[in-house]
Amino acid sequence: MSDWNDKQPIFHQIKELIEKQILLGIWEEGTALPSVRAVAADMKINHLTVMKAYQLLVDDHLIEKKRGQGMFVLSGAIEKLKTEKKQQFLTQEIPNIVQMLKRIDMPVHDFIKELKKQIEEEK
Amino acid sequence: MHPSLFMLEKELLEHKIVTRLPLFLLLTGLFILGSIVLNTDSLNNISLQFNYQGELAPNTADFTQGLSSIISFGAGAVSLLLSILYLAKTFRKERQEGSLMFWRSMPVSDAMTHAVKLAFALILIPLICSLLVLSAELFLWFVSLTNSHDVMQLLGETSLLCVLLNWLMFVAKMLLVSLAVLPVACLLLAVSQVINSPLLVVVIGAYTVKLLSSYVFAFEGVATFIRAISAMPISLLTASQPLAVFAQVGWFYFLLAYLLGALCLMVSLSIRKHGELDIRALFSR
Amino acid sequence: MTTLVRAANVSKQYQSEVAVKDISFELQAGQVLGLLGHNGAGKSSLIGALLGSLSYQGEIQVCGLNPVNQRAELMQHLAYISDVNVLPQWMTVAQILRYTSGVHPSFDINKAKQLLSSTQIAQRTKISSLSKGMKVQLHLSIIIATDTKVLILDEPTLGLDLIYRDTFYRHLIEWFHDGERALIIASHEVNEIEHLLTDVLMLKQGETVLQGDMDSIHAQYFIVDAQHQHEAIIQQMSPLASKAGLGSTKWLLESQYRSQAESLGEIINPTLQDIFIAIQKEGA
Numbered sequence: 001m002s003d004w005n006d007k008q009p010i011f012h013q014i015k016e017l018i019e020k021q022i023l024l025g026i027w028e029e030g031t032a033l034p035s036v037r038a039v040a041a042d043m044k045i046n047h048l049t050v051m052k053a054y055q056l057l058v059d060d061h062l063i064e065k066k067r068g069q070g071m072f073v074l075s076g077a078i079e080k081l082k083t084e085k086k087q088q089f090l091t092q093e094i095p096n097i098v099q100m101l102k103r104i105d106m107p108v109h110d111f112i113k114e115l116k117k118q119i120e121e122e123k
Numbered sequence: 124m125h126p127s128l129f130m131l132e133k134e135l136l137e138h139k140i141v142t143r144l145p146l147f148l149l150l151t152g153l154f155i156l157g158s159i160v161l162n163t164d165s166l167n168n169i170s171l172q173f174n175y176q177g178e179l180a181p182n183t184a185d186f187t188q189g190l191s192s193i194i195s196f197g198a199g200a201v202s203l204l205l206s207i208l209y210l211a212k213t214f215r216k217e218r219q220e221g222s223l224m225f226w227r228s229m230p231v232s233d234a235m236t237h238a239v240k241l242a243f244a245l246i247l248i249p250l251i252c253s254l255l256v257l258s259a260e261l262f263l264w265f266v267s268l269t270n271s272h273d274v275m276q277l278l279g280e281t282s283l284l285c286v287l288l289n290w291l292m293f294v295a296k297m298l299l300v301s302l303a304v305l306p307v308a309c310l311l312l313a314v315s316q317v318i319n320s321p322l323l324v325v326v327i328g329a330y331t332v333k334l335l336s337s338y339v340f341a342f343e344g345v346a347t348f349i350r351a352i353s354a355m356p357i358s359l360l361t362a363s364q365p366l367a368v369f370a371q372v373g374w375f376y377f378l379l380a381y382l383l384g385a386l387c388l389m390v391s392l393s394i395r396k397h398g399e400l401d402i403r404a405l406f407s408r
Numbered sequence: 409m410t411t412l413v414r415a416a417n418v419s420k421q422y423q424s425e426v427a428v429k430d431i432s433f434e435l436q437a438g439q440v441l442g443l444l445g446h447n448g449a450g451k452s453s454l455i456g457a458l459l460g461s462l463s464y465q466g467e468i469q470v471c472g473l474n475p476v477n478q479r480a481e482l483m484q485h486l487a488y489i490s491d492v493n494v495l496p497q498w499m500t501v502a503q504i505l506r507y508t509s510g511v512h513p514s515f516d517i518n519k520a521k522q523l524l525s526s527t528q529i530a531q532r533t534k535i536s537s538l539s540k541g542m543k544v545q546l547h548l549s550i551i552i553a554t555d556t557k558v559l560i561l562d563e564p565t566l567g568l569d570l571i572y573r574d575t576f577y578r579h580l581i582e583w584f585h586d587g588e589r590a591l592i593i594a595s596h597e598v599n600e601i602e603h604l605l606t607d608v609l610m611l612k613q614g615e616t617v618l619q620g621d622m623d624s625i626h627a628q629y630f631i632v633d634a635q636h637q638h639e640a641i642i643q644q645m646s647p648l649a650s651k652a653g654l655g656s657t658k659w660l661l662e663s664q665y666r667s668q669a670e671s672l673g674e675i676i677n678p679t680l681q682d683i684f685i686a687i688q689k690e691g692a
Contacts, residue, residue, distance in 0.1 A: 006631075006676045010603060037585040041578045045603040046440060047585050129510025136503060137496075222496035227461060228488055229511050232480035396476065398461045 010045065014053035022062065022073055023081050033063060033071040126231065130239040131247060138213070141205050141248055145255050148201060152194075152255075153262055194259045195293050199360040202252035202297060206244040206304065210311040211321045213240055214395075218316065233395040237388065241308055249297035256293045260286040299365050303355040306384025313391035329353065352380050410437045412558050412590040413458070418466035420453045427453035428464075429614045433607075435558075437588040440604050444595065444684055445611035451594040454611070455562055458592075459488055471557055484514060487551040491563035493543045497536035501529055501546060514555035523549040523579075541572030548576065552583045559584075560592045565600065573600070602680040610687060617687050622680075629683055630666055633658050634673030645669065649686035660686050 004010050021027055036054065040047040054071055057063045062077045101111060135142065217223040226236070264286050307325075315321035329349050336345035351372045358368045369377065413435035420428040428450040435441055445451050457464040460475030460482065468475055473482040488494075495504065501524070509517040524531070527549075529542050538546065544564060551559060561580075565573045581604070584591055593601050608625055610618035618625065634642060635656045645665040651658045660678055661669055669675070 004603075006679060009626075009677065037582060040585060041581040043603075044574075044577045044581065046606055047581070048438075048606060049603065124510065126511040129507055132510075133499075133503075133507050137498060220497060221492060221494055224459075224461070224488070224490070224494040225496060227459070227479070228483055228486075228494070229508070230480050230483040230513065231511050235480070396479070397463045398456070 011049050011052035011056065014039075014043075014050065015056045018053070018057060019062070019081055022077055023085070027073050029073050029075045029077055031073055032069065033073065035070055127235065127239050127242075130231070130236070131243055134213070134239065134243045135247075137216075138209055141209065142251060144205065145198075145201060145252055148197075149255050149258055152259060156259070156262060190263070191260070191289055195256055195289070195296075196360055198252045198255040198259075198293065199297060199300065201255070202249045203300060203304070203356055203360070205252070206248045206301075206308070207311070207322070209248065210240070210244050210308050211315050211325075213315070214312060215315045215319060215321065219319075233392050236395065237312065237392060240312065241305070244308055245301035245305060246298075249294070249301060253290060253294050253297065257286070257290045260289050296359065296365050299369075300356050300359045303352075303359060303369075306352070306380040306387070309384040309387035309391060313387045313394065316391060316394045348376050348379065351376050410588060411435070412437055412471055413592070414467070414469045415454075415458070416467040418454065418457055418464055418468060420450075420457060420462065420464045426614050428457070428611075430466075431609075431611070431616055433609055433619065435590045435592070435607070437557075437590055439606045440584070440591045440593065441607045441609060442593055442595070442598070442601055442605040442680075443609050443611070444598060444680075446596055446688055448613075449611040450614040451611060452562065453614075455488070455560055455592075455594060458560060459486070484512070485555065485557040486560070487554065487556040487558075488560045489544065489547050489551070489562070489564050491566040493540070493547075495535050495543055495547055498534070500532055500534050501538075502531040504535065504546075504550070505531075508550055508554075512554055515550070516553045520549050520553035523552060527575075541568045541576075544568060544576060545572065545579075548579055548583075552579065557588070558590050558592070560594070562594045563596070564593070565595075565597070577604070598681040598684045599679070605680070608680065610684065612688060618683070625680070625683065626677060628663055629660060629678050630663055630669075631658050631660050631676040631678045631682065632669040632673045633676055634669070638672045641672065642669065648690065649682065 004013055018027070018033070027033055033054070034042075036047050036050045039045075039050045043050075054063065054065075057071075058065060060080075062074060062080060063071050064074050066072055097111075100106075101108065217226060264283060310325060311321055314325055318324050333346040333349050336342050355368060355372060358371075359365050362368050411434055413433070415434075416432045418428060418431045419426070431450075431454060433441070443451050443454065453462070453464075456462040457468060458470060458475060460479040463476065470482055471485045475482055475486075499507070505517055505520055508515045508520075521531075524546070527542070527545055529538065529546055535543065535546070565576060568576065580591075583589075591604075593604065595601050605622055607621050608618060609616065620628075629648070632642070633653070633656050639657065642659050642661070645659075645661050645668065647659040647661050649660040656673065658676065659669075660682055666675070
């Protein structure tokens with residue numbers, strides 16, 4: 001059984017998982033997502049839950065339903081997700097960082113220096 | 124193929140003794156017969172004895188008939204025994220091993236199940252045992268064909284037609300036995316669904332009822348009825364005129380037995396249907 | 409949607425004891441009903457009634473048929489797997505397939521053989537020598553190869569190891585998704601089946617204590633993870649259950665208190681298991 005957190009409904013967690021996988025390139029633009037049946041069987045959940053998650057992604061214009069063929073990742077989905085995640089980062093993560101810097105009395109320029117160092121190491 | 128054939132096949136697989144015991148008896152029987160017939164020394168002795176006794180020549184036919192009727196009685200008794208044991212066991216086994224739920228989960232009606240079980244006990248088992256008779260008779264016929272004059276003298280005239288006739292007679296007789304056993308069969312099916320030792324209960328129950336009616340109520344009718352019906356199968360097996368046995372028992376007792384049998388069948392069907400004995404369900408149709 | 413199971417005011421009484429009291433529910437194609445309750449809560453009696461294997465008061469229709477009087481016909485579309493193995497032990501796998509093909513009009517023996525070929529179960533094996541997991545798998549394969557509309561599972565994975573559980577649920581979900589079917593799962597291992605369910609019927613001492621679809625059940629309860637200082641306030645909301653943690657306690661509350669409790673701590677969605685345990689403990 002998969003591990004679900006208890007903060008959000010499962011269909012929401014599936015949606016986020018698929019979004020993450022699209023960003024990682026596991027599901028490329030224009031290719032098909034696994035069928036509802038396969039996802040339900042793999043994750044041992046009700047297929048209605050999977051359908052709900054897919055519907056959310058359709059509503060966000062990230063995937064589309066092709067009649068009789070299943071769900072496909074729309075072209076431009078990655079770009080869209082990146083913009084969305086950037087927005088999310090700015091509105092949700094940055095305030096958290098600000099809070100944290102305050103709590104540990106870390107000057108902003110120290111933080112930026114540290115950030116630059118990490119980015120250098122990544123390369 | 125009709126579903127009932129698959130069901131009969133299943134019974135055959137489940138109750139292997141029904142085929143194994145007759146097969147075992149056939150092999151031992153053939154072995155014994157074979158050793159008697161093929162041992163020419165002892166055969167000469169026998170024929171010598173017969174010759175010495177002189178006037179016994181016309182009695183050879185009796186000997187053959189005697190042998191035939193021994194085989195026929197033996198096979199009949201085995202068949203009867205197997206039928207009774209099977210009827211007492213089949214429902215109880217399903218219940219005890221837990222497979223009852225599986226059989227009930229198949230699209231097979233309770234009436235069909237009962238019909239198959241009865242047909243298996245009262246038609247298929249006698250037919251299997253009739254093969255015992257057929258093989259023995261065929262063996263004797265074969266021996267008479269190939270062997271010497273002495274054997275012919277001992278066994279008397281026999282022909283393929285005789286063999287076939289004897290076999291058909293046996294089958295017909297066994298079907299009459301089955302007719303006589305049918306009410307008891309229904310009783311066993313009903314009892315075995317609720318009680319773990321149905322044979323014991325039926326036998327003791329019959330005796331108790333017999334004693335009660337004779338000594339407590341001083342009414343011999345019930346005792347006579349039970350005695351007549353329970354003696355019927357064996358009387359039929361030994362009788363030279365089986366139909367006469369029916370006449371002896373009388374149509375009243377026979378009808379009564381069938382009425383009680385029908386009641387038992389209804390009870391048995393009801394238990395099978397509701398999973399318990401539900402008196403109300405039996406009468407509210 | 410087609411209604412596949414309809415039960416109205418079903419009761420079952422043994423000599424003096426009430427096993428099941430006044431239970432009503434409906435099940436449509438596509439629904440998965442969780443029949444939840446401890447041992448002796450009445451699950452088995454209700455299942456027995458649905459299968460037509462015991463008499464009951466009330467009305468039951470499965471696929472429009474009466475389970476007692478039309479059992480033979482109904483069994484073409486109704487199947488059942490229980491924790492106690494019901495398969496005849498003395499048969500071989502091949503024999504049971506042959507028998508089923510003979511008496512079950514919609515049984516596709518090739519499909520069953522194909523399903524079994526992907527497993528460890530050999531045709532010549534006697535059922536008695538199969539492991540518990542294999543027996544369940546064999547039974548499920550037989551059912552998948554018939555035109556079953558309603559499947560009732562009674563503690564199906566009890567005593568099964570994890571790998572068999574996984575294959576079992578995989579086959580089950582794939583089968584379920586392939587047609588207009590309904591599923592009833594009776595279990596007390598709520599965790600395992602929670603995410604499969606669309607509907608819940610919770611029994612306690614023979615009576616219905618919680619009934620509805622998953623969304624509405626989840627909407628009825630919430631958990632607040634509040635610091636100890638709020639205990640007095642929360643106690644007034646008559647919490648169903650509590651679980652003490654480090655520095656805070658998780659309280660299971662009914663949703664009418666949600667707006668009041670939101671300021672007291674973090675709000676968490678309760679799992680069905682949380683709700684199940686709380687309700688079964690209540691008043692006990």
